[in-house]
Amino acid sequence: MPGKERPVIVAAPDSFKGSCTADAAARAMIAGAREVLGDAAEYIEIPLADGGEGTLDGLLAAWGVEARDARVLDALGRPRTARYGVSADGATAIIEAAEANGLPWVSDEALRPLEADTFGVGQLVLDALDHGVTEILLSVGGSATSEGGTGILRALGVRFLDAGGNDVKPGAAGLSSIAAVDATGLDPRAQAATWKIAVDVGFPLCGPDGAAAVFGPQKGASTGDIDVIDAGLARLATVLAERNDLPAENYTNRPGFGAAGGIALTAVALLGAETVAGADLVSEAIGLPELLARATLVLTGEGQLDAQSVNGKVVDLVARTRPAGVPLVVIAGSVALTAAESRAAGITAAFSIAAGPTGLADLVAAAEPRISETSANVVALAISQETTA
The missing domain is CATH 3.40.50.10350 (Glycerate kinase; domain 1)
Structure with missing residues (x-):
């Protein structure tokens, strides 16, 4: 031409x-x-995602890298192999939480919403840190869990303690017993990393529009379970807010904290994570404006x-x-x-x-x-x- x-x-x-x-x-x-x-x-392919299902595959394709495998525990504590991705420069990990704590992996038996736990997601983070990443992009849709991300932090070395100084039960069942948080064992690599949590809903953590009320039923929660989960998340938020010298409402009412059973709560409070709209996280990760500039x-x-x-x-x-x-x-x-x-x-x-x-x-x-x-x-x-x- x-x-x-x-x-x-x-x-x-x-x-x-x-x-x-x-x-x-x-x-x-x-x-x-x-x-x-x-x-x-000239032709350019840019597969995208909004921070929910498909975010991992979208970024793998955009980065031109293969998924990595890690042995983790599912939401009920059973072993499984989960995938995650690392950018071509080795600096950034994309972790789709549902690879470890997703509903599909526990649908072979009756759902146990008070026991389901995010520990396996934390194991994925540890594997990525072992490979030298310094930034964690965490997409959180499709979860079977409602425990505020406490399992992730336990995997990274944090302890959630009751009034007697004992570790509380994993999952949502233990949240209402939390009296203190011991972060002295937190993996320093996790503390130093930059965290971004992709949320695709604007619901708050607690209340009639919160994580338990809106998403609990699809995770198998009964009316009674929803009350337990909501009270537990409120308790966790209060303890973390007091620890950070903030009003509890900063966490209980924050838009987006209701996503995936409140995973963002502990990541924000203990790791300084930033919550972002899932589509915007993907855009930034792949440099979408630059890719579209010549279209x-x-x-x-x-x-x-x-x-x-x-x-x-x-x-x-x-x-x-x-x-x-x-x-x-x-x-x-x-x-x-x-x-x-x-x-x-x-x-x-x-x-x-x-x-x-x-x-x-x-x-x-x-x-x-x-x-x-x-x-x-x-x-x-x-x-x-x-x-x-």
Whole structure:
């Protein structure tokens, strides 16, 4: 193309839940674009995630590294092999807590919400520290636990003590007995590391909108269990707040602390962790603004484009990050926003991969070829044929 710049097509989708990973979706989008433009364009794949399910795989793909394995305990204390990732420069670990404390690993028996524990997540952190990382990115969705992250800190050397100076029971059952925290044994590498906790909900730690009330039932908590967990988390927050000379409300009412059974609480109070929106954590970790800087057209997408999509999720992240004036097209399994709502959220246009009336099973079964075909049509429309003449 003498005298003309090659267009740069960027595919930066979330996963299509139940259909394909973000990595697969990005490949399918680029395959469709390449079908139209061939070698006349440059292509960039950026699989993304919002800090919940898929964050580990998204960053592994973006960093171009393989997952590492570690032997840990699941939420009920049984051995399992869990994955985590380390950036190419060796400085940063991405740990998806659910690899250790996730609900799927304990669904083979009756859920035990008062016993479920995050100790295995702490073991993942220790393995990463053993490999020399100095920054921990922790995504926390999908947990089976509701114990404020105490298990993680126990794995790192902290003791949670009752009034008699004895270690309290692991899990949520022991929280109400906590009278003091002994951090003298805290691994100094964990204390020195930079911690960022990716949260994808804004719920507080305690109360009717807190971790126990909102998420307890899906972890098997009865009404009585919810009361025990909520009281225990409030007790833990009070002890930690007193230790840090803060009002308890600084922890019990803080937005985002309700995610994953309150994992952020102990990490913030004892390790100086920062809580961040999951999508923004991913953006910073991979340098998304720089990756999008040269884009001519940006494609993004997820399973369903709806109001949540444009409120802190991946589509919203890409809309906020892509350069001004660059078209952004969403390709989704279904589109629940009007054209006006999409435009108000910074989306140029949105298209469903459904070719006509169809069911969810059909969309799931053929997600990748449908994403590719829809992308081809979008690129053919969005990129002027004169550009590639």
